[in-house]
Amino acid sequence: MRRGLITTAVVRAIPMSPFALVSVVAGASDIRFLDYLIGTAIGIMVPVILLTVATEQTSRLLTEPSAIQFALLVGVIALWIAVAFGAQAVLERIAKGQGRDAR
Numbered sequence: 001m002r003r004g005l006i007t008t009a010v011v012r013a014i015p016m017s018p019f020a021l022v023s024v025v026a027g028a029s030d031i032r033f034l035d036y037l038i039g040t041a042i043g044i045m046v047p048v049i050l051l052t053v054a055t056e057q058t059s060r061l062l063t064e065p066s067a068i069q070f071a072l073l074v075g076v077i078a079l080w081i082a083v084a085f086g087a088q089a090v091l092e093r094i095a096k097g098q099g100r101d102a103r
Contacts, residue, residue: 012043
């Protein structure tokens with residue numbers, strides 16, 4: 001698979017993607033182990049960082065309520081949603097590209 005690292009990172013960035021199933025499919029495909037490893041690290045980092053920032057911002061909003069704190073929380077949540085939808089769009093684009101390569 002030419003795009004193993006990118007595909008793995010994108011799939012891991014999608015919230016609620018079944019971790020075990022993704023691992024099994026990656027193992028059964030021709031994704032190189034290093035691509036899988038790096039892609040998993042990158043793909044998991046994005047949602048973890050966004051969740052951490054959202055949790056911290058929620059804590060700040062509860063302890064120091066202000067319009068700015070609320071706006072920052074909304075911004076982080078919007079970014080998280082954008083990353084999820086963006087990852088799905090990239091994955092669909094990759095899948096369409098591989099369909100063309102198979103012909």
